[in-house]
Amino acid sequence: MAKMRIDATVENLDRLMDFLEEQMKGTGFSEMLVSQVKTAAEEIFVNIAHYAYSPTVGAAVVCCEVGGDPLQITVAIADEGRPYDPLTREDPDITLPAGVRPIGGLGIFMTKKLMDEVWYEYKDGKNILTLRKRSVSEERRSSL
Amino acid sequence: MKMKKEREDGKLLILLEGRLDTSTVPQLEAELKDSMEGITELVFDFAGLTYLSSAGLRLILLAQKTMSRQGSMVIKNVNSIVMEIFTITGFADILTIE
Numbered sequence: 001m002a003k004m005r006i007d008a009t010v011e012n013l014d015r016l017m018d019f020l021e022e023q024m025k026g027t028g029f030s031e032m033l034v035s036q037v038k039t040a041a042e043e044i045f046v047n048i049a050h051y052a053y054s055p056t057v058g059a060a061v062v063c064c065e066v067g068g069d070p071l072q073i074t075v076a077i078a079d080e081g082r083p084y085d086p087l088t089r090e091d092p093d094i095t096l097p098a099g100v101r102p103i104g105g106l107g108i109f110m111t112k113k114l115m116d117e118v119w120y121e122y123k124d125g126k127n128i129l130t131l132r133k134r135s136v137s138e139e140r141r142s143s144l
Numbered sequence: 145m146k147m148k149k150e151r152e153d154g155k156l157l158i159l160l161e162g163r164l165d166t167s168t169v170p171q172l173e174a175e176l177k178d179s180m181e182g183i184t185e186l187v188f189d190f191a192g193l194t195y196l197s198s199a200g201l202r203l204i205l206l207a208q209k210t211m212s213r214q215g216s217m218v219i220k221n222v223n224s225i226v227m228e229i230f231t232i233t234g235f236a237d238i239l240t241i242e
Contacts, residue, residue: 013167035195035225042197046166094234098208106233107198113232 001065008048008060008079016045016062020075023064028071029135036114037073037133043107044077044086044129052081052127071135072116078128085120086129087112145171146192154184154215161192164200173203180207184215191221196229208239218242 004019006012017038024034041062048060063076086108094109112118117132145168146161156179164172180186186207204219211217218240222230230236 010166013165017163017165032225032228036228038195039197039229042165046197046199094232095237096234098205098212098238101205101238103205104198104202106201110198110229110233 001063003064004062005059006062007057008045008052008081009057010046010049012049013042013045016041016060019062020064023066024073027066027073029073033133033135037075037131040111040114040118040131040133041075041077043111044131047086047107048077048079048081048127051084052079072132074130074132076128076130078126080126083122084127085122087118087120147172147175149175149179151179154182155187156180156183156185157187157189159189159192163195164193164203165195165197166199169199169203172200176203176207180210180214183211186211186215186217188217188219189221190219190223190226193226194223196226198233201229201233201235204235204239216240 002019002023004016006015020038020041021034024037045060052058058079058081061078063078065074066072089108091109092102092105111131115131115133119130121128121130145163148159150157158172158175160172162168208217220242222241227236227241230239230241
């Protein structure tokens with residue numbers, strides 16, 4: 001398992017992206033899947049950067065594990081900020097026309113859509129959001 | 145992210161290359177703020193865009209709202225990764241994608 005501890009700031013987003021890219025390099029994950037994992041992780045990390053420790057800055061610890069058959073990636077992102085489960089946030093209405101659509105509020109929704117599993121726990125004073133994505137999608141596996 | 149713009153009368157073409165994410169959105173936001181006045185036709189060329197997160201979507205929706213009032217907006221050459229983001233968020237239904 002690879003682990004990285006960084007300050008949760010928007011400026012550090014590139015470091016998180018590079019870290020995840022490195023973990024998935026040469027594993028056989030498609031370009032699409034790599035991008036999906038990075039997008040989901042960005043949404044969680046940026047939420048921490050904006051809200052978890054506001055107005056101060058705190059750390060995020062990212063643990064990443066790639067392996068298994070079928071191949072899967074698990075990314076756990078932890079912070080020690082105020083307790084908050086972003087998964088309790090209500091999903092946006094994605095059928096609204098542009099004129100009346102609220103700006104924002106899509107990040108967590110996208111994370112849930114892009115990943116196979118997303119779960120939250122509060123443990124030892126930490127918010128831990130875990131993302132999991134398999135290289136073979138649910139639909140594909142059920143048809144094999 | 146690299147950005148290139150071409151303006152001709154009321155038409156503005158913006159070509160994006162790389163990642164439109166939380167770190168790069170302010171760059172495009174500043175550009176749009178400076179250039180939108182008098183624009184009746186806004187065209188985004190996403191041929192070189194490889195990544196889009198919700199921060200980018202937020203800005204695209206803002207641009208769409210503005211252009212619905214003052215003209216039209218079209219997004220061209222969307223790759224499959226970016227298209228998936230538009231599809232799962234319902235943006236594919238509210239944007240003009242060519």
